[in-house]
Each structure stands twice: as structure tokens, then as C-alpha cells.
Amino acid sequence: MDKFLYGGDYNPEQWLDQPEILKQDLELMKKAKINTVTLGTFSWASIEPREGEYHFEWLDKIFDDIYQMGGHVILATPSGGRPQWMSQKYSEVNQVDEYGRRHTHGFRQNHCYSSPIYRQETQKINTILAKRYGKHPALLMWHVSNEFGGQCFCDLCQENWRKWLQNKYQTLDNLNKAWYLRVWSGMYSDWSQVLPPNPLGETKVHGMDLDWKRFVTAMTIDFYESEAKPLREITPDIPITTNFMAEGLDKGDYYPITGLDYSQFAKHVDVVSWDSYPAWHNDYETLAETAMKSAYTHDCFYSLKHKPFLIMESTPSCINSQQYNKSKRPGMNILSSLQQIAHGSDSTLYFQIRQAQGNSEKFHGGVIGHDGSSENRVYQEVAQYGSKLENIAEIKGAIKKPKVGIYYDWESNWAFNRGGAFGRPTRLGIQTLQKHYSIFWGQDIACEIINGEDDFTKYDLIIAPIMYMYRDATVTKLEKFVKAGGTLVGSYFTGMADEYDRVILNGLPTKLRELFGINTKEIDTLYPKQHNHVEFGDKSYVTKDYNQIIDTTTAKVLGKYQDDFYQDTPAVVKNEFGQGTTYYLATRLGRDFLKEFYRPIIDKLQLANDFVLDSKYEVSCQVRIKNGVRYYFLMNFSEDQQVIHTRCESTNVEDGSTVGTEIHLEKYGCLVLKLNE
Amino acid sequence: MDKFLYGGDYNPEQWLDQPEILKQDLELMKKAKINTVTLGTFSWASIEPREGEYHFEWLDKIFDDIYQMGGHVILATPSGGRPQWMSQKYSEVNQVDEYGRRHTHGFRQNHCYSSPIYRQETQKINTILAKRYGKHPALLMWHVSNEFGGQCFCDLCQENWRKWLQNKYQTLDNLNKAWYLRVWSGMYSDWSQVLPPNPLGETKVHGMDLDWKRFVTAMTIDFYESEAKPLREITPDIPITTNFMAEGLDKGDYYPITGLDYSQFAKHVDVVSWDSYPAWHNDYETLAETAMKSAYTHDCFYSLKHKPFLIMESTPSCINSQQYNKSKRPGMNILSSLQQIAHGSDSTLYFQIRQAQGNSEKFHGGVIGHDGSSENRVYQEVAQYGSKLENIAEIKGAIKKPKVGIYYDWESNWAFNRGGAFGRPTRLGIQTLQKHYSIFWGQDIACEIINGEDDFTKYDLIIAPIMYMYRDATVTKLEKFVKAGGTLVGSYFTGMADEYDRVILNGLPTKLRELFGINTKEIDTLYPKQHNHVEFGDKSYVTKDYNQIIDTTTAKVLGKYQDDFYQDTPAVVKNEFGQGTTYYLATRLGRDFLKEFYRPIIDKLQLANDFVLDSKYEVSCQVRIKNGVRYYFLMNFSEDQQVIHTRCESTNVEDGSTVGTEIHLEKYGCLVLKLNE
């Protein structure tokens, strides 16, 4: 399709006895320029209400209707919600929790990933769906299951767990060593003794916890692949995805979920897609701050394949799962949806086209509300945005070329949160990445969130704070990167543990010592009310949470601690290494420091935005590039009008008009401009 | 009995080996003018310590002793605490919790309401008790079990649950639709798949949760009726009650418990009785505020039958179940006990006559303390109040004639708390009713708390905020009420869901649109730190939590929003409908607003208290009416002397003296006055 995908999840099966509603839906979708709907999520019981009894007539009809409307279908496999009869007849399909309790039917996404019966049933229904709809001209993409997550502790999963470990470690002796089981007399003498970590058994083995998370990711992908198999076979040309997620809203945070290693999962999907639900208009941060976290998360998902992704779900108004579920103010749906596009999405898809009448999501925003009215404020903004999207359709597929990479290692973050003691409430690994990210986002400098498998040579600057888990291959790549002229920023909590979360002996590994030109000595953990200060440039900055004590070998000291027994020792250092430069931040500092710290680096590396002359935190400018044209998205994430100056005149993509160098953006205003390269 | 019932729970079985204590108790009871004791609560093991082995001698004796003292007995059936041998021998009598765990013996009120054995055992013991004591001249009333509550998830209860649903819905298709099970593929294909809501199974179906609460109420009543059956048969002239409860103290709230629908349960008792435990003298609100919540709760229980009720339990000093259990200050036991009478109680009964020596209630206040002394401050106040009660005995049976009804729908409140998303911590349905109530209580205007089955024609004003669940029959009655000249106040969150907690489509139901002269558009949920303002009269008032956006058809705008994108849209409107008037409050406003809002309504409807000229929040005046005489209870809920002016002179009921029109009430002071109508 040559347009941005626009539409969302649609569940006509909820309205089969009200055909006038189905008719109204089609009309309203058309009017809003909706071109894509996701069908089939959680439709299993509507398709197969009793074992072997199939009902496709309703799905056939909506497929045809969408096609006649000129639309496309993303077809979801229904495994996210199996039918009651299956849970009842084949109890093995139900998850067993960490206490060993087999759950009965309820909620969703709660099946066992090991169950042969469930794998067989999902392959069967997927085969039927692929055969029936695989050649339907409306079919655009497969959406396997829904929001994968969860874990199961049943006997089958335990058996798979042991097999996975046997395959990884070969011998029990290797396992006993890797998990450091001499502590507390925990060595296994037989494979059958190995159980999953669980509150009625073992909860204190860091390597086990880490491997369990790896195993859960592996099992989830394995199940996904089992579902995808018949689809790939029957419809080899139809791309396959599954919708990823973000988390953290309950703590005021926002980033990709940490329960699954998406850097692995992403290899198995043809297109990355995810469900975007930031907490706009909250009362604990500015709108720009919400926008920054949202931007970070978009960039994470873009970076998984370094390609445009899809927003598979978002809300046109309020979400319903939080403590407070506020409606988007007028303009915010357009602004926030355009932010998706600006960061690399090729779609805006909503959950849900029509608000359900009952249960958990009945008060979640919908394109078509309970009033079914085209006068509805939410609907009208959706329709307005539909037109806007059509006007900028030429941008679809455009890419990004960031020169800044922020290093995020999913496994290291797991280990850091589990095995690092120091201050439990203050580890804040991802939040620290976001703090660095915010300095660049605030200056309209694009970043990617990269991992050890990525090509580092594309970047001028790599920021890798809290690289807790030491990976020799990654560090070797970083050495090459810096030697060749790259700039690297590292921090405290780096190079501390191996891939089994065992502490690395004899201090900072040699390669890191040389790279940063330092030796590390000890980490001082601060209580929340305790602080130190660092003198840097001509100012003093407050440190918090962690002060690492280091000394320098080849590095030059840029900032020193001002207090405590390590007063006057190095806190911020710089090291010339090959053609490049590294920086090491031994302590946790605030954004005021980071802004000053990065200023000369940005200047030297010429990272500044090439279009906006006066970047402000409240106004974001993102760039996508296609066929030699640079597309600039200007977005005002504030409650006031903002004035922005640009390097040159540009063209408004929506209407082709020329835009001058002084741009006035209204509250929540956004503009899409272009320049030839 | 022509006196107020005075006394309380008495457990002589705890002191059988100390006959001098039993003797002392009788003397002290007599001296305190106690005329009623509740016996038998939790006495089962004392009566039947081993299966089939009965011991009545101690109960016979106390029955006779009380009678000889001139007192009466409320006899409790012992089912609240079954004997150990029964729990051990017949495990089915023990509750199964939501995790499927069969509990063993412990605590109290923890039996299965379905168990045929438990029903049979309770009927058996009740039959024996009724035959033995049914004709005893001291027997005044039956008190079935104690503080009914709880729920059971055993197989028998699950079977009853399915039967109850089959009876209600007839077909699975009806059930699937009512519970909106197309969401997440939850449709049942066989009745055997239907389980109770539980954390190891289904927790996300709003209609199921709502029906489960209805079922729990139905099962509780059914069990109560099974217990009552032999009593009714053997002693048809002895009234039957069971003690209801209030809750919320742990949150600083106070209102009837919400776990059971007392509006249904009340139909099955001959007299409403309840256990009153407000948190007097706390540190989070004024004494008057505690009194207001207590008054509200009294009025709820009065309204269940629109008749005098009984206080079955209260404390003469401290309660023992809270985080902080403060003693009542001198005067407070009399003041708070008289408040019960003022609001319609025909009794003051205490838990407990004598403080237990052990376990959970050993430090709960008792008429007779551990010191067994008549010099005890608590005992002396109890005795003083005993005399007071005798002096005002003529009031017993007097009724109330409120002109203001506050609408409270137990089922709607369940659905609102479960299925409403918006702001989870800020739904506060009952607290909102109390906020309205407080305006009237503060001006000494009597209210009832009514539901859809009540006769609306008795009232001049009906206040029905947050009528979340739409009931056509109720709305039709409200239409008639207003058409005939009544005044109605409604609010945001009205008419949103049907009786299955499914959202009502196409906006506010037509009858409500016409009644209030508005259309509703959307609800804006506010985070706690967010506010809007409403201009009303010549002042501006702060809104919080919820702002509904509406427009008017026939209604007149009284107040508009002052901020945000719905600035200048209606927030408070008034509509003439038939002979009557309705008001709609689209937003949550504080008491400062409500006081101004209700002022002209109170004036127009002439609702003001007919006796007190200068009502104060700290001084409450309540009225009871009997045989053409109006009895006024004046109560000072403050720490200072208060001066009150009355319309005319009156007579002090206690001593027949004439009381002038300027009345000085000491701190915690109270007076009972009367006027002929």
C-alpha cells in the first residue's frame, strides 16, 4: 500500500446482532479515510464456538466489506484468547503459575507455551485462516496472537526448561559453576533436581533467574514460530508481525517492556509493530517530558530493525488501564499520532475502531464511540488526521540516519536489576539511558537505541552508561569504533558481571581499563538524602545514588568530587584512544550536568540539527529521509504558542506551500515540511 | 416492651466457673437499668460441646435470672461460630476461599452457605432453642447468626451459582450476551464451564462480577431464611432480625457495608438492627464530621424499612479493631447513644456487657470492665444513660417524616466501582452522597437514603447523583415525581450502563435527556492535582476528579466551566419539567458550592428545620414524631459550649420543665425536647 496504514482493531463479531451498527461503522470508517483494520484478535470463539464447528460467514463478509471500501486487513491469529471449550477439555493449555497452580479459563494471554495440544490447535486454526483468506485481495499482513507475555511453570515447561539448560550447559558441572551454586550448598547432582525459580523453591540464584528470563524469551519466540509456520508456508508473500509493548506507566515511566528480549524477538518478525500508550496530560511531568519518553520508546522500536515500524495500537482518546484515564485534549490525538510517524512509524492504528460495550475496555477510547456519532469530538479529530495522513503519504517508507547510538543490553539490564545490590530502588538503568537521550531529543538530534549485534560504524557517538554485564565481543567492537575515531561515553556500574551474573574478578576488565584510561576502586551507594558534588567547567553539580571511586591511568580528569573521603578524586574523565575519544562518568549526575557535558561533544561531532536553529525542549523536530528528500516534523509539545527559526525556507508537505524561516506553532501544533537534500 | 431496649451482648458462658462474677453482673446490670441482653451469640460449643451432647442448664439459669431482674432476652442462634467437632467431622461446612482452599476451623462467620449439613445442623439447633425458650416470658426477639458476610467458592456453591444463573438467564446465549463475552473470546458453550470469578480464573468480566455479588446476597439471604424457618414455625410471634454492619473506618469512611445488598436483605427481617461503631475523637476530621457520617449511616438503616430500627451493638468506650482505639471521652457515650435514638433507633445495645478476658475483643469496651467495679467511669456513664433512657421512654416507636430522599442503588454502586474506569481512586460514589447529605444534616433537615423500590411521592426533593446504572422503572418513577412537582438533582456518571454493566449506546437515554434537558458528550477525568472552575452565582468554585461536557436542550445554564477546552460550556443546569424542576451537576464540586446550590432549593421547598432557628454544623437537631408530638434531639458535637435559638419554648422530656428559646449546650451536651404538633 502506498499510504500510511490508518485504522485499527475492529471486532465486528461483537455487533453481529446489530447489522445497522456494522453498516454505520463502515460509513464512518470511510468518512475518516480509514484504510486498514485488524480483524480476528480474540475471535476464536466466534469462529469456532464448539470444537470443530466453524463460523466464517461474518468474517468473510467483513473481509469483503473492507475490500469494497478500498481498505486492507491485518488478520490476527486468535491464540491470544482461546475458547472456553478448549480450556475445559484440554486443561494442559492453561498456564500454571509460579505457585504451581493450574489456572482455569479467564482474562487472556494465559496459555502454556509448551503445550503440544495448544500448539496443534493454533496451527490448525492458523492453517484454516491462511487457506481461507490467504489470497483475499484485502489481506495485508499477519498479526500473530496478541501482546505476547507471561510465563508458565507446568511440568511440560519445566521439562523444556531442563532441556534448554542441558543444551546450553551440556554438563551439570558447567551449570553448577555458571550459577555459582557452591553458595549455600546448592549444587545439583542430577538434572531432575533443576526446577524453575519460584517462591516455593529457589529464588536466590542470580544466574538461574537470568537464564529463566532467557528461556522465557526463547519459549515465547518458539511458540510464535510454531504459529507462524503454517502462515509462512501457505502465504509466503504476506508479512508477519506481532504487536510489542511498552510498560512503566504505573511508576511514571515509559519504555519497551523488559519481560521479553525484543532484540531477539525482532529477528523473527517481518515488520516491527507495537502498541503505544503514553500518559499524555498527566499531573506528574510536563507534556514535553511525556513526549520525550514516548519518543525514546518509538526510537527503540525503530532501532530493532533500523527500519520503519508500525504502530499497531494507540488510543484516539483515553486509555482505561491506569489509575487516572484522562482524555486527550483537542489536537493531542493528531500531535501524538504524528509523533509516531515522525519517529519512523508507517501507520497509525487505533485500538479500537468501535468502543466495546462491555468489560475491561469499554471505556477505552474508540474511533467510533458509544454514541455512534460522527459529531463526536474524538471521531472528528480522527477524521481530520485521516486527511492529514493522506496529504503526507509520500513520506511512507522514509528512513532515519541517526549518528548517535545509545547502547541498551536487554540481558545486562535483567542482571543489573536482579543481581546488583547497592541501592535497590535507585538502580534505574533505563531511566538513566532516557536521561542521556533527553539531552539529544531536547536539541532535535536523532538517536538510535542499539545493542551489541548492531553495526557501530554508522554512529559518531555511542553512549553506553551502566554496561553492567561485560561482553567481550561488544567491548572489542567498541574498541574498534573508538580507535577508528568514534566517541564513546561510559559510566559507573560498567563491566561488573559476566553473562552468568558472576562478578568479574580483579577489577575492571583490561580492555575497559585501556579504553577509558582508568582503574575502578569502589562504588559508594548513597541514601536518597545524601549527595556529593562534582566540579566541572566552572560550576558545581550535585551527584546522587552512586559515586564510583576511580583513578586514572591515561585519562584526563574533567571533573572531581568535592566532598567526602574521596574528595578531589576523579568523577568525570576523558581519554584519547586511537583516533577517538572516550568519556567515563563515575557518578550519577543530573541533566543540568549532562547538557554542559555533551555541549562540546555535539559541537565537535557536528551533531546539531540541520534545520532548526533554536531547538527548544518543548518543540521537537524529527527527520525522515526518502529519495533524497528530507522531511521535517515540527511538533509543539507545550501549552503555549512557540516560535521556531529554521536555516532556510521549506515546503509544507500537506499543501505544497512555501514556509518561511520563522515558524509559529500553536499549542499542540504540528507541521510537516520538506527540503531536497 | 414499652421502654427503649437497653443492654447488650452477654456471654455468661465465659464465666461459668466464677459464679460470683455472674452474680455481680446481674447486680450491676440492674443498677444500670439494663433491661435487655443478647444471649447465645457464639454459644454453640457451650450448648453442644460434642455432637448430640447438650448443656442448657447455664442458659436456662441466665434466662431465668434475666427475667427475674425484669429484663428481656434477645436470643441469638449460634451459627456464627460452629463447634470444632463439626468443622472436623463435616469438612463441607468450612468455607473454600477464592483460591479453592478449604479452610479449617478458625475465626468466625466462615461457613459455607450452601452446605446441606450446615443448614441441617443450624436448623436442628435452632429448633431445639425455639422449643426450649420459645415460650419463655423473657424472650423478646430472635437474632439469627451474627454479622452475615463472606463468600464461599466450594463445589456446592459453584453448583448453586450455575443454578442461579440458569434460572436468571435461561440460555447460555443470553448469558454470553449479558456478560458481553465476545470480548476476549469468552463465550461459554456449556454451562459446566461457568465458574465463579476468582483470581486463578476469570476476573475481568464485569457482568459476572456483578452477578456474583447478587448471588452472594441471594445465598446469604437463603441461608438466613433456612435458619429462620424453624423459628418462624415454632415461635410465629417472636420477631426475627440479624445484625447488619457498617464499614470504611480503615479509610476514614463510614457507611453500611457494600458486600451485601441490604435493600434486599431488609425485606427478610422483621426489624432492622445493626452494629454501630463510628471512630469518635479521631485525628483526621472534626467531631461533627464523624457525627455526620454516623448520622448518614443511621438514616440508611432507618430508611431500609422507613421504621425505627435497633442498635444491636455499640461500644460504651473504645472499639478494638482499628489501628488506634481511643476511649470515648466523658459524655460521648451518652451523646453518641442518644444520636442513635435521635435518628430512629429504639434501642441502645452494647457489645459487650462484660469485657471478655481473652482474645480479639478483650480490650473492646464493656459495660462492666475487667475491674468489675461500679466506680468505673464507663460503667457510671452507662448507668447514667440508663436513667436518661427511662426518662424519655415515651419516644419509643416514634417515626420520622423526611422530605428529602437521597437515592442510593446498591447494585449501581457495585457496577460503578467495578466497571467504571476513568479514575480508579476517585470514583467515591458513597462519599459523594454523603457530601450532599452533609449539607442537609448541617442544617438539621432530615433525609432518607432511598432506592428504586421506594415510594418517591413522600419526598419534595430527591437527590440522585452518580446514578451510573440505568433502570428504566426508576427513571419512569422519577419522571412522574418531577412532573408532579418534585425537585430532582442528578449528576455526571448518570445513565451510563445497563443492569449487566454494559454501556448504554447512543448517549444519555432519552428519558434522562428530557428530564434534565441536556445531552451528554464526554467525561474528562482529572488527575488529583488538576482542577477546573465553575462560575456560579457571583463566585467561582473549584472542580475536581470529573468534568462532564454537556450541552443543553431545554435546560437553563446556572454555571459554566471557566477553563480548558470546554470553557464556557454548561457545568450546572436547571430544567423545568412538568410541574417540577431538575438540576444536573456535570462536575464534582465541593461543599462550599453545594451549600450555595441548595440554598434556594431549600428555601423554595420550605425544607428548613421547624424548630431551630440558627442551625450550625456542630449542633444537630433531629426530630421524631409520635401521637402528634414532635420530639427534638439537640446534640452538641463540638468541644465548646454552643448557643442555639429555637422558634418557641419547648418541654424537656426528661423532667417536664419548660425550656426557653435560647439554649446553651455544653460540650458534648444533649437535650430531648418536645412540642405538640
Added chain:
Amino acid sequence: MDKFLYGGDYNPEQWLDQPEILKQDLELMKKAKINTVTLGTFSWASIEPREGEYHFEWLDKIFDDIYQMGGHVILATPSGGRPQWMSQKYSEVNQVDEYGRRHTHGFRQNHCYSSPIYRQETQKINTILAKRYGKHPALLMWHVSNEFGGQCFCDLCQENWRKWLQNKYQTLDNLNKAWYLRVWSGMYSDWSQVLPPNPLGETKVHGMDLDWKRFVTAMTIDFYESEAKPLREITPDIPITTNFMAEGLDKGDYYPITGLDYSQFAKHVDVVSWDSYPAWHNDYETLAETAMKSAYTHDCFYSLKHKPFLIMESTPSCINSQQYNKSKRPGMNILSSLQQIAHGSDSTLYFQIRQAQGNSEKFHGGVIGHDGSSENRVYQEVAQYGSKLENIAEIKGAIKKPKVGIYYDWESNWAFNRGGAFGRPTRLGIQTLQKHYSIFWGQDIACEIINGEDDFTKYDLIIAPIMYMYRDATVTKLEKFVKAGGTLVGSYFTGMADEYDRVILNGLPTKLRELFGINTKEIDTLYPKQHNHVEFGDKSYVTKDYNQIIDTTTAKVLGKYQDDFYQDTPAVVKNEFGQGTTYYLATRLGRDFLKEFYRPIIDKLQLANDFVLDSKYEVSCQVRIKNGVRYYFLMNFSEDQQVIHTRCESTNVEDGSTVGTEIHLEKYGCLVLKLNE
């Protein structure tokens, strides 16, 4: 050994495949003057990796190595962490939790104390160890298991519970009365009905909860004795201990754990030893306050046998189990370790000699860090302290002779926390003892923490606040103590319950009335924001939490309440009794009051420190006495230099130099001085 024990837990089995590390460890230990290591804790699987297959070669070697180094071994029995094969093969050895769930292998200290198989297995391994190492010249002491704690609810434990009760109560009737089971119909009719208190059964019987705690202590000791039996038989000359613990850090508290009655357990160990982990350098209190709580806890453990004890574990740097795990600042390890010695320890032992590489304790401080470097700051301070300890070796075995006893009854504290209602969050029994203790510690006056079995005649002053449980034997001893001229301080919440936690009838027991010259009337519980005031001397002091209302018989009133309905009634009284004096504090008052209150008592009893003239809260002076020499430990628990004046010149124990009467102590500074008596 004629030196202080210095060293700690060492686990060479973690490094068997790295012999160079084992060699390095020995060298570093020697260099740091380490003379004692604890081996074998959690070594079971290293010794017996498969049932019946033993590996002692590594243990033999380290035993010999330590001996050759001139060191000693404390040998731990390995029962704290059994091997996987045992948990798998004999499931009865695994604990069953309060929900009846049999746990699998995991964590540590989680075995059933009843299991015959576990007792047999532990006796078997202990026998082997005793035979193999019992005559090894390095063997100094047995360390049975590790940090006993926990409880089990399996059938075997339930059977033991019933046997224990049968033995205690003989008849069910006695049990029913003791537990006051007439309440809620809880009487047993057969012993088989008696289960442990548990959340799926009985949780509301105070006497049961109290007896369960007694039973858990008894079972733990019984298991310990079963382990000790073969050790005593085979190595009758080797002393036996087990390491006790403190708790409360998660609440900002610190005192011996309350789960086990150490006053009973202590009778079974040859030497008291414990694991000391105060939260130095936190952000919620001053350093001196942390030191005071640490001092209190040391004194508790000293008082168990009124003899020097051992510190079995402590950290040279940070702990790893708290929310924030801060490193000890330079000097603090020496200061805090010396505090142990000052209060009566004959050892400083660390957990751990070498930091583990993995799992829960990998970031806990170690003498030898992950860097294995002698340049490590922590190691260097350990070595410095090693020299210091050698220099003061003459003090080993010195005792203390406090004249102040603070009465702490473990069982009373259990009952008070469980059965006392009043204010749940404000009972704070131990914290109240510490408040009194702090007045004396702040003035360098030594205290013991004593119980009813101790000899009271050794003391001039006994402080016994909140003596909730009435023990006639103890009160009789107190009577004698006061009659003979002793001074006693008591408080509210005294003499309220008997040993079954049943309330004592008829007010304060006669002996207490006479002792204090008062009658008690009622206790007024205050909410946190509520206060009263007491006039005492010429000042007014704020009361909180509890005001007891009393009147005096023979007592003289020293302070009266100033507010509320009990204004002008006695709050602080003094009574002459025989040759002695008692004081009763009817209300909870702050340290400002206590300091003034104790001033004349300290003066009269001449309790003041005999060395330091100007005691400060920040500087502690503790005394140990041996062979007619008084050893003074001066310790600066502040961040500033402190000046202290002494009565006379003294001798520095470390170097024999003469120290003048004005002593300047640096931040964290400490000095050990001596004087001949």
C-alpha cells in the same frame, strides 16, 4: 586462645578450581593478622555431593593450612543448607509453610525441625565431622548450623505441637480455659482438632499464638540439641555455639530478633555469638543514634550470660540486604568493630573473608574483595584493625559490672504485640526500652538487659517499662529488690495479662499496687496527631500514644497531666517502698523528659561514669574489667573532632603511653585506655 578472635567466614570450596586464589587468601589473611576462620557453613554439598559420597580432601587441606598459619578454626555444621539430593529424595526434610505448601529446595535455613530423617542426617554428618576434625589442633569451637529461624507446619510438626501442648496442659479443659476458647465457640473436644495458628484456619486466639511462639523456640532448641548431641559426645572439650541475629533495619530499628526467645536458647550454647549488622551512615538518624541501637543490641547479647560474647559475623564494608547498602567510611570499620569489643565481645569476625563471586552475597563486603588486592581500602583497614586488636589482646575475657538493669521479657513482648489492642502501630515495646537505654548510654552508664531469671541484687536500678505480662515470681523478686533498697521504674501497660495473655481481673495486681503505690483506671490511646502534656519540675513535656489514668495510694505525685478530662491527675509518681523507691510513668514521654527524670536518680545512686567527666551523646565510653584493671573504650560517633575530659590520666593500652585528662578524638576516632582499680 589468648587473643581476640579475628577473622570470619571463609568458603574455600567456592574457589577449588582456582588454587592461586586459595594461596592468595592465606597470604592476605596472615598479613591482616587474622587468626580464626569459620569453615563449613553451607558446605554440605561440597562434602557430600551425592548420598554417602564424601569429599574431605579440600577441608582437610584448609584445616591444615590455617593451622600452619597459626590460626584457628570454628567449624560449622552444614545443616543450614542441605544438598539437593536430600531435598529431592526425602521430601519430608523440606519445610511446609503456613498455607500447607511443601516447599522444594531453595534459599537456606528452610528445613523441618521435626523430620526424623533430617535429624538423622545432620547427626550423621556431624558425627563424621567431629570424628575427623575433633582432635585437629586448629579446632576452636563448633558453630551449629547457621542463623536459626523459621517454622514448619508439616504433619510431623503439627504432631509435635499437639504433644507439646498435651505435655503443658495435660487436659483439653485446661487448654480451652488457657486459650479462652469460650469466645467464638472455639473449644476443642478432641486433641486432634488442635492445629497450628495459620491463615487458612485459626488466627485469632492470642494464647495459641503465644504458645506457638514458645513451641517454635522449643522445637528450634530441640533440633539444635539433636545436632549438638554427637558433638558433645565426641568432642566434650570443644565449646558449642550458634550464631544469633538482630532485626528491624527495614523499619529503621535494630534489636535482637523477636522470633525466637534467645533468653531460653542462650542456656543451650556454651558461648553466645551473634551476627552484627547495624546500618551505619544511613540518612534517617545520626551516627550516634545508630551507635546507641548497636550498643543496646550488644548489651542484650552480653546480658544473656552476663559474660563476654562473640561477634560471629559483621561486615568490613557494606551489607547487601538492605534497600541502600552504603560502604563504611574510612575509620568506621575500626570504630564499629571496637564498639563490639567495648561492649563485651571477645571477637571480631566478618562475613566474609573473600567476597563470593555469585548470588545473594556477592556485593556484601569482604575482607578480600573481588579485586583480590592488598591495596584495597577495605582490606587495609581490616589489616590495620588486626594490629590494633593484637595490641589490646590483654583485654580479652574482661567483664562488665553494670548497676542498671533494663527488664525485657521476650514472652511479654510477644503477647503485648499480639494481644494488646489500643494503638497497633504505636505499641513499640522494644523501642521504648531503647529510649530509656539511650539516656544511660548517652551518659556512659553501663546497662544490662535482664529478664526474670536473672539475679536482681546485682543492680541499683531496674527499669521495667511496659511489663505487660504479669509474672508473680518476677514481681516478688522486684518487691524484694526494692525493699532492700533498690530503685525501680515502671510504666503504663504493666501487669495487664497473665501468661496465657488473658486480662488480669480486678485491676492492677495487688503486689504492683503496693509496689508503685497506685491504682490504675484506664488507658487513653492517642491518635498520632493527639497529645497531652505533663508538668514536671518547672517544665511541661509532651506525651504521645498512651496516657494511663491512675490514682495514688501511697505514692507521691511528681507530674500531672495538663489537658483533657484527666487534667491534674497523676502522670508521674514516686513511691517509697521498704528501703527502696519506685517510680511509675503513666504516659509515654520523650527523651527530653527522661533525661530530667533520671537526673536525680543517677545522682542519688551515683551511677555516673567514673572516668569521663563530660559525657556527650556523640562520644561513648564503655568499660571492661579484668584482673583489677579497668579498660575504657572512648569512641567518637560523630563527624567532628570531640574533646573529652577525664577524671585522671590514663594509659593507652595500645602503646603504653600516658594520656592526659583532655582527650581530642578525631571524627570516628577511638582510644583504648586503662586504669588500675
